[in-house]
Amino acid sequence: MEQSVKDTEDVVILFAGDSGDGIQLTGGQFTDTIALFGSDVSTFPNYPADIRAPVGTTSGVSGFQLKFGSAEVFTPGDQYDVLVVMNAAALRVNLPNLKKGGIIIANSDGFDSRNLRLAQYIGEENPLQDRSLDGYEVHAIEVTKLTREALKDSGLGMKAIDRCKNMFVLGFVYWMFSQDLANTIRFINHKFQYAPEVRDANLKALNKGHHYGDTMETFTSRFDVKSAQLPAGAYRNINGNQAMALGLVAAAKRNDLELFYASYPITPASDILHELSRHKRFGVKTFQAEDEIAAICAAIGSSFAGGLAVTGSSGPGIALKGEALGLAVMLELPVVIINVQRGGPSTGLPTKTEQADLLQAAYGRNGEAPLPILAASSPRDCFDTVYEAARIAVEYMTPVMVLSDGYIANGAEPWKFPTSAELHPFQSNAGSEITNVEGVFMPYARDDRQVRPWVKAGTPGKEHRIGGLEKELVTGNVSYDPENHERMVAIREGKVAGIAKDVPAQIIHRGEAEAKVCVLSWGSTFGAIETAIRDLLQQGVSVAHVHLRYLYPFPANLKQLLSGFETILIPEMNRGQLAMMIRHQFLIDARSISKVQGLPFTVEEIKKVIQNELSK
Amino acid sequence: MEQSVKDTEDVVILFAGDSGDGIQLTGGQFTDTIALFGSDVSTFPNYPADIRAPVGTTSGVSGFQLKFGSAEVFTPGDQYDVLVVMNAAALRVNLPNLKKGGIIIANSDGFDSRNLRLAQYIGEENPLQDRSLDGYEVHAIEVTKLTREALKDSGLGMKAIDRCKNMFVLGFVYWMFSQDLANTIRFINHKFQYAPEVRDANLKALNKGHHYGDTMETFTSRFDVKSAQLPAGAYRNINGNQAMALGLVAAAKRNDLELFYASYPITPASDILHELSRHKRFGVKTFQAEDEIAAICAAIGSSFAGGLAVTGSSGPGIALKGEALGLAVMLELPVVIINVQRGGPSTGLPTKTEQADLLQAAYGRNGEAPLPILAASSPRDCFDTVYEAARIAVEYMTPVMVLSDGYIANGAEPWKFPTSAELHPFQSNAGSEITNVEGVFMPYARDDRQVRPWVKAGTPGKEHRIGGLEKELVTGNVSYDPENHERMVAIREGKVAGIAKDVPAQIIHRGEAEAKVCVLSWGSTFGAIETAIRDLLQQGVSVAHVHLRYLYPFPANLKQLLSGFETILIPEMNRGQLAMMIRHQFLIDARSISKVQGLPFTVEEIKKVIQNELSK
Amino acid sequence: MKTAKDASTTALTPRGFASNQDIRWCPGCGDYSILKQIQTVMPTLGVPKEKMVFISGIGCSSRFPYYMNTYGLHGIHGRAIAIASGVKSTSPDLDVWVVTGDGDSLSIGGNHLIHALRKNFNINIVLFNNEIYGLTKGQYSPTSPSGQVTKSTPFGSLDRPFNPASLALGAEGTFVARGIDRNPVQLRELIAASHRHEGTSFLEVYQNCNVFNDGAFHAFTDKNLRDDHVINLEAGKPLIFGGGTKGIRLDGFTPRVVPLGEYAPEDCWIHDPQDKIKASILASFFDYSVEQAGLPRPFGILYEANRPTYEQTMMDQIERHFDQEADLDALLKGNNSWEVK
Amino acid sequence: MKTAKDASTTALTPRGFASNQDIRWCPGCGDYSILKQIQTVMPTLGVPKEKMVFISGIGCSSRFPYYMNTYGLHGIHGRAIAIASGVKSTSPDLDVWVVTGDGDSLSIGGNHLIHALRKNFNINIVLFNNEIYGLTKGQYSPTSPSGQVTKSTPFGSLDRPFNPASLALGAEGTFVARGIDRNPVQLRELIAASHRHEGTSFLEVYQNCNVFNDGAFHAFTDKNLRDDHVINLEAGKPLIFGGGTKGIRLDGFTPRVVPLGEYAPEDCWIHDPQDKIKASILASFFDYSVEQAGLPRPFGILYEANRPTYEQTMMDQIERHFDQEADLDALLKGNNSWEVK
Numbered sequence A, B: 001m002e003q004s005v006k007d008t009e010d011v012v013i014l015f016a017g018d019s020g021d022g023i024q025l026t027g028g029q030f031t032d033t034i035a036l037f038g039s040d041v042s043t044f045p046n047y048p049a050d051i052r053a054p055v056g057t058t059s060g061v062s063g064f065q066l067k068f069g070s071a072e073v074f075t076p077g078d079q080y081d082v083l084v085v086m087n088a089a090a091l092r093v094n095l096p097n098l099k100k101g102g103i104i105i106a107n108s109d110g111f112d113s114r115n116l117r118l119a120q121y122i123g124e125e126n127p128l129q130d131r132s133l134d135g136y137e138v139h140a141i142e143v144t145k146l147t148r149e150a151l152k153d154s155g156l157g158m159k160a161i162d163r164c165k166n167m168f169v170l171g172f173v174y175w176m177f178s179q180d181l182a183n184t185i186r187f188i189n190h191k192f193q194y195a196p197e198v199r200d201a202n203l204k205a206l207n208k209g210h211h212y213g214d215t216m217e218t219f220t221s222r223f224d225v226k227s228a229q230l231p232a233g234a235y236r237n238i239n240g241n242q243a244m245a246l247g248l249v250a251a252a253k254r255n256d257l258e259l260f261y262a263s264y265p266i267t268p269a270s271d272i273l274h275e276l277s278r279h280k281r282f283g284v285k286t287f288q289a290e291d292e293i294a295a296i297c298a299a300i301g302s303s304f305a306g307g308l309a310v311t312g313s314s315g316p317g318i319a320l321k322g323e324a325l326g327l328a329v330m331l332e333l334p335v336v337i338i339n340v341q342r343g344g345p346s347t348g349l350p351t352k353t354e355q356a357d358l359l360q361a362a363y364g365r366n367g368e369a370p371l372p373i374l375a376a377s378s379p380r381d382c383f384d385t386v387y388e389a390a391r392i393a394v395e396y397m398t399p400v401m402v403l404s405d406g407y408i409a410n411g412a413e414p415w416k417f418p419t420s421a422e423l424h425p426f427q428s429n430a431g432s433e434i435t436n437v438e439g440v441f442m443p444y445a446r447d448d449r450q451v452r453p454w455v456k457a458g459t460p461g462k463e464h465r466i467g468g469l470e471k472e473l474v475t476g477n478v479s480y481d482p483e484n485h486e487r488m489v490a491i492r493e494g495k496v497a498g499i500a501k502d503v504p505a506q507i508i509h510r511g512e513a514e515a516k517v518c519v520l521s522w523g524s525t526f527g528a529i530e531t532a533i534r535d536l537l538q539q540g541v542s543v544a545h546v547h548l549r550y551l552y553p554f555p556a557n558l559k560q561l562l563s564g565f566e567t568i569l570i571p572e573m574n575r576g577q578l579a580m581m582i583r584h585q586f587l588i589d590a591r592s593i594s595k596v597q598g599l600p601f602t603v604e605e606i607k608k609v610i611q612n613e614l615s616k
Numbered sequence C, D: 001m002k003t004a005k006d007a008s009t010t011a012l013t014p015r016g017f018a019s020n021q022d023i024r025w026c027p028g029c030g031d032y033s034i035l036k037q038i039q040t041v042m043p044t045l046g047v048p049k050e051k052m053v054f055i056s057g058i059g060c061s062s063r064f065p066y067y068m069n070t071y072g073l074h075g076i077h078g079r080a081i082a083i084a085s086g087v088k089s090t091s092p093d094l095d096v097w098v099v100t101g102d103g104d105s106l107s108i109g110g111n112h113l114i115h116a117l118r119k120n121f122n123i124n125i126v127l128f129n130n131e132i133y134g135l136t137k138g139q140y141s142p143t144s145p146s147g148q149v150t151k152s153t154p155f156g157s158l159d160r161p162f163n164p165a166s167l168a169l170g171a172e173g174t175f176v177a178r179g180i181d182r183n184p185v186q187l188r189e190l191i192a193a194s195h196r197h198e199g200t201s202f203l204e205v206y207q208n209c210n211v212f213n214d215g216a217f218h219a220f221t222d223k224n225l226r227d228d229h230v231i232n233l234e235a236g237k238p239l240i241f242g243g244g245t246k247g248i249r250l251d252g253f254t255p256r257v258v259p260l261g262e263y264a265p266e267d268c269w270i271h272d273p274q275d276k277i278k279a280s281i282l283a284s285f286f287d288y289s290v291e292q293a294g295l296p297r298p299f300g301i302l303y304e305a306n307r308p309t310y311e312q313t314m315m316d317q318i319e320r321h322f323d324q325e326a327d328l329d330a331l332l333k334g335n336n337s338w339e340v341k
């Protein structure tokens, strides 16, 4: 196995702060817990440059580095995935060695003006607030304040209380890495057995930090950045939600449309709203509605008025939008619906990832109401996918569902961003005259792709009425005629099905068409599967990878492409939803590989499944 | 072809009223329109017994009978399917010859006390109000009042206006039978060409009658009663919505539960609410909620408090319930959800039937949230199906979806009603002690069918908390543990899947296991398919009929049963939803026969499909 | 194709606002009158018809948009206002009308109503209140009086109805008015006033459903009763009714009916639609039947206040930051890009 | 297994009402105080803990039921009240508490709230108002003041907030009260009063979210400010605040702050929680900042009225028709059966 093709599950963390912050102990505890859990861990000391440097200065920063999840030992060249900093100086010193798009956990109480000055931030600009950390996943927590609050009745003095901050942070980090507290609780119980107040204070801080992750709906699955060789070009880091937001701004700007994003906050989709609400410069209108139903209905209204209308949510919120989605199908208006999936069912696991809303996307409304479904495969792919979704919505006058998930929404990776000139403009039929039958405007006349016209309310001479009752062919009047209904059902279905011909033919991402095993996938499993298959191919295994962006309709050549394989395995973070769609459409014995743990597949899991299959 | 196995699409109508009511003209017009449409029609005059009898008396009733839809001529023995009566006397005289469960369209203005007296209704009891017409489909319309209102500006005198009543009725009947007005408009234009006021008045009345059907969301597809030989026993007529209501009352009463029905009105489900709201004698609580979400949430609350909780709606309303359905799945509480389907998508065709919400039932919510789905096959079968659904809900602690549709909900047929003793009591684990682990109550402990206990809030010593976040095995505490999540997903899935073993093995309703063609069906298509197959079998065709009540999970033997057939055809009033489920589960090339016209299949259509298949 | 100008000009008659669709309401339905008054007022507003959008939910009343030769959207049950908020956000220059029923906007759509009132989109809500669900054939609604026997309440309803004006006031509404199908002159004035008001206008119109709830507003339309049951409000004018025989005075917070003659009109309560507390008292007349307190039902504008509209503040905020030249490439590049060679 | 009796008896202490679950709110969160007050009041109510049900939606506040050793249901966002209505309908003898947030019950759940108030189920709604969405990390809520900068409104929110008390009054609420996390004594009284009230109690509790909206209620808790900003209402007592230095009088409908001394306490407005108009005026204090009109924020019971509860009228109606012996066989047979031989 080549060096570059390394197992990507390893994580490198640096805990950094003042020497008084208990960094070494924190790191040590984390290491012990991880090791107990059965992972390989290696650590690397990182002492302050100057042991007597004053508190808060860069030279006083102490660190504890560890790497876990792979057998490789820590090497000085390793960049951190996660940086835990107790103050501004710790950030300043260590940021350069953080991976692009890495995670920062910062005690924001360590960023007051004194700290900023000591850390030599110019003009005391707070990096936690000035967007200079864009592209990183930043968790800014008032650790000092919260620890003091938690321990105000502990009987300890302020100094002693502040010494428990590290336990608060440790608790939070345990939450993020879904680790158990038991080991550290044992440790504290033992260490402070003769100082019950100190013991209790430490235990409480640890617990509170852990709860904090829960209470804040802090997302706990982390995106693995594949350290592949990047092609030449200009790059930036981006996470999925940001990419989604930028994709929308780009779609609007490039096509002279006004973006309207209506949403109701929900983890892990809220950041799209947050991001877009900052882009008033681009004329973006964001609307925090009273609920998800209002949000999609407002989007429908916006679309009727000619806006590039988008609504986003996560599973439970998408469930609420089902009825209105049906209306959008009936109205044949462009609306983009984004589902940043999380663990279900019901409220489920709001801070964990899953891809179990595919069938809801396809069938979660009454009647025959087909709509296109696209899924993003990685943080950066959210940009392209949502841009393409907007294109299809506008060109085909249809609601389009975009599936992302918490894993890629919160995870960042390097992105070779396009120039605006590289973005293809939409070919909308708006303004074309297909719809005048003897001088009378016909809202349901269609072009040769079966698409009706998009006429912005307010356009003179084209006043028309649309609605959710079945409508007559061409005129759009209400119609109860049986044959008309059957034809309209067929037209709506046919129009969407026709998109299959207008999307790129499905490719095999890796491996050959003659491979014994084909791994078919969609969404955020892309990275792990690509890596696994790259490895196996290098070992000479006969395997191929096909990854879908278009889930409904499938690309026109998919059936033929798949029928060449003996065995098709479909790993999904659900109970086999794509597998079901493939099986019924193509009647091939595709097999579901299911993982429903709120966690992404690891490369090893994928490899094992394939190897098992081949050794049968 | 035997006489008894007749084509059931024919309809016999009697228009009846006073001789002055224009009955003959009405009937004549209807006949012409039907004939133009290409149907066979035969008529049969029915003049008043006494041509000079006073207005409003039974001996003054005039009638016009017609039969259409089959080549057979009208025979005096034929009973009416539809009775149109302009007054009480007309009803009194003709009711005895109306089929059980037939349709009555009555001018309720012809039922004032004078009319009732003249028609000799004892004590002037109005049959439209005293429930004596229970089991018929009654449309009572204030025809006189509405016609007068419509024509008040016509310039005609009251007498002349009242003479247009028949056109109002005719317009309404055209609506019910989905017939075009054009022929009669032509006729009126011609007949009254020299009296424009009269012409316009008649046209307006005709139109208003037609609109009335639309405005009132009058259901337009009619149930065909098969005139099969009935086995001995006690019978009554019942329509699907009534049967659903009685099934729920029976389930509650038989099992000492209190019924709670929470709903928001919607065509064609509202009548279940109406019916149940009358049964306070049985302690039934009905609750008209502010919307469908409130309705299902109230049902969940009721279930938590130990009620037999039910909510009912139609497609768009069910779409709104998706999120809460997921909660019910997570809470593992018994709730019955009834979907009386109508034409979709969106508002669609509220007054037409369809069965396009099967996939919504299966997948219309976020995450992996499986629940049992049952479908009723005929009006009377609604009783058994909903009783069984309640059993499964209570015995398995799960929400259960029951699918009906407008066709059987509004249609009536003879029902060999059971005695209460014949109803099997539920075997709930409520009260069992499976759930005490060392004296502590465990809300998510399970019996050997994987069912958790149903403990009514208020029970001492078993206080517990449940919710929509993923819960820990056994304790029911909130848990974010990955493996726990995977196990819980599997448990919820397995519990529901296990129901397959607890339902009757699937039978072949007609024909042999060796038949060349199997017609597989569900829901309200039952009658037409049974009739078609009975006919074909008598002609020696090699065909069989398998009809499903259990759509999720399928009965355990279904796969095996189906795999014996060469060809499987699945007629559905949708675009192949059951077909999809069969194909992906069993990987057999079942073929969808789709009709999406808001109308049921006819026997002929089914026959043709089978014959085409066999002649390939 | 006609030009925009042509289309608009020819539309400026009531007929020009009528679409070519058959009107399907029951003969005698109060909806006809409301339609007629709206079609009559529209040409007087000086708004070209292509700038008008009628949005509705589901119900008999919600059929309305089909009958207007303007832009129209017949939405889903309860969601008209939410749809309207999107239309208005994207195109603040459109004249947006919401036509809704008591079920549509007070039962299933109640949340969107109260939030729109609070946010104060400049839209005009016309609520056809017939105190019943018409389209679904006669179930009680959130405005049906307690005890009403309907299809779904054969033994009488249990609920206290909403007092729609009180609810609108409580939800921060800036324009609260009441009209009735049978007083077309006043209704036209109220429609025009709704249009003039900048902010969410809440116009409740009593509408007779002569099929399922005939006579619900009998006391307000019957020649013999209406004088005692109706009081028409005019800003700056005293509260006088009973054919000029009675007035209303405030005794502390308690409104009292007094005989005119004994009291001069100037002694009566002078209607001030800007006073929210007085508006609350007017709204509360609803809670007492004439039989209880002799208080008539107020028609007209109960309350009107100025507050910036939602879309205007939205536009203002955007305008402060908008940059026609905003550089998409700079946005895509972000602050921390790098080159891979 | 313990018997019912045992279980109940041992529970009648605050500790007995605490569940064994770790409390997960942020250190310093105002939710702790509310939890503590509720746990303190519960044992004094004379209701066995198995008869208590806590129902919530989603939000930080909605975690509440997990911390009570009673029956509890942590529902979905916005639907707690709807769930509670079903619990109460089926088991009127249960003491049903709804714990909800400003987003939960005023944003997504607004419709269920106003309908419950109108229907008047005998349930106790405790709304933890922190003027922010806590759980989802700090977006503005329907109670956030206009202009508030939050995650979703980086340039300031555009909305006028709800005045929750006004909304509740407008929706026919029969019990409208306000408390605050930092006044535990009063809060306990209000909790007990909510329980005593037969009908839907609407208790708004100002709750500090020290992570996303710290200090939102500073003026009401700060030692130096609160005297001028808080007025505590007591039935039959004059409206006095400012540490006894100021009173409130009504000048027509306009409340005015007057110096005590110049005016005697008796000259001030005497609080009458039964008077709905006065309650509306009290609720409207919210609309003016102290800076504008010097009006303090009222705490205590603003309004309380008697009206039959929904479940009681439901029970009454059923009892009038209920028949223990109602014959299922007769029902199945119907009126028109026949025999086939």
Ligand SMILES: Cc1ncc(C[n+]2csc(CCOP(=O)(O)OP(=O)(O)O)c2C)c(N)n1
Binding pocket: A323, B264, B265, B266, B267, B292, B316, B317, B320, B347, C058, C059, C060, C061, C062, C076, C077, C100, C101, C102, C103, C104, C105, C128, C130, C132, C133, C134, C135, C136, C141
């Ligand atoms: C989601 C949904 N729920 C229920 C219905 C059924 N429905 C249609 S209109 C209506 C109520 C109509 O009452 P109202 O709004 O007062 O209008 P009206 O017909 O009286 O004018 C109902 C319950 C529906 N179409 N969609």
Ligand SMILES: Cc1ncc(C[n+]2csc(CCOP(=O)(O)OP(=O)(O)O)c2C)c(N)n1
Binding pocket: A264, A265, A266, A267, A292, A316, A317, A320, A347, D058, D059, D060, D061, D062, D076, D077, D100, D101, D102, D103, D104, D105, D128, D130, D132, D133, D134, D135, D136, D141
């Ligand atoms: C259907 C749905 N939409 C959105 C969410 C996300 N969500 C959870 S709680 C919440 C708002 C919380 O605010 P509030 O009710 O004020 O409670 P707090 O956390 O402030 O106590 C939101 C938007 C959800 N869980 N479900």
Ligand code: SF4
Binding pocket: B215, C024, C025, C026, C028, C029, C030, C031, C060, C061, C130, C134, C135, C208, C209, C210, C211, C212
């Ligand atoms: S049912 Fe009532 S509201 Fe509906 S159209 Fe007829 S009269 Fe009007």
Ligand code: SF4
Binding pocket: A215, D024, D025, D026, D028, D029, D030, D031, D060, D061, D130, D134, D135, D208, D209, D210, D211, D212
């Ligand atoms: S986020 Fe705010 S409301 Fe939520 S627990 Fe923390 S402090 Fe309390």
Ligand SMILES: [Mg+2]
Binding pocket: C059, C101, C102, C103, C128, C129, C130, C131, C132, C133, C134, C141
């Ligand atoms: Mg109505």
Ligand SMILES: [Mg+2]
Binding pocket: D059, D101, D102, D103, D128, D129, D130, D131, D132, D133, D134, D141
């Ligand atoms: Mg809040």
